[in-house]
Amino acid sequence: MSIRKKKRGAATEPEELNLLPLMSLFVALVPALLYSAVFVPVSALGLDFPGTGGAATESPLALAVRLTDVAYAVEGVPDSVYAPISRDADPAGARTELRAQLDGIHARYPASGGAILVVSPQVPYRDVVQVMDEVREAGFGNSTLLGAAE
């Protein structure tokens, strides 16, 4: 009776998994993934240059967005004149208004691509990227940057 009990006990003893191969795999994978991991997601923003054959050069519409320290102004749309949008008091609201104008232009000229950004010298880089985003999201693609005279 006691032998039978002992045998039954030995049979139910859990077998240990051999985790060493899995550990080896993890030890190889972790440094490889650490090397190619990005903790701050940095992405690329395309840019066209005047005379290098960008979308704005080939577009039938010569859309230009003038960006100064105090306002946005959309130019180059046939038969339309847009009033400058002041961005002094409410920059976010001004961007929304600019986006609405750009959306309207893209709806009228869906085949057009690219826009020329004419930027004043003292405008911070962050503001330039914001306008480039609005232009891209409205469907015009990459922007061409031009420096405005002081």
Add this chain to the structure above:
Amino acid sequence: MRRYLTVTGMRERKRRSTEAPVIARLQLTSLIDIFTVLLLFLLKSLVVGGAVVSPFPGVSLPPSSSTASFKESPVVVVAKNQIVVDGEAVCPTDEVTQSTELKVTALEQALAAVRQKTESLAERAGSSRKFEGKLILQADETIPFHVLQKVMYTSQTVGFYDITLAVIQK
């Protein structure tokens, strides 16, 4: 007392000799748990295809909705205090800010050296790949546009026509 110890010692020795040899096993389960979590986290932040670009220390990149990836290219950093080409400081940013010239001579020389190095490496390796003129520009979000304009103009004079801006994904 002495006799008792001797007997106990003998018994102990006898017991040890009859027992199976002790094999020390590592308890790896908790370590495997840590590795599994770490692996999932790293897989989430993995970049597949395209070059990995890390922001230069001290440079606050502007946020953007763009999600495009980079191609392997030299990196020009316009930080608040200095301009850096491929990890080497080239000139102070103040110097570029105050300059009335569009061309930045120190930057031009550094980029020309980068181009020459790239071309000679490709030639030595017998590669048919031409110099593509690609450049990644990392600039602090507070830098005024005229500084960037000078940097971009100088880059173009050396042949870097395909400039990509580095931005932080929103």
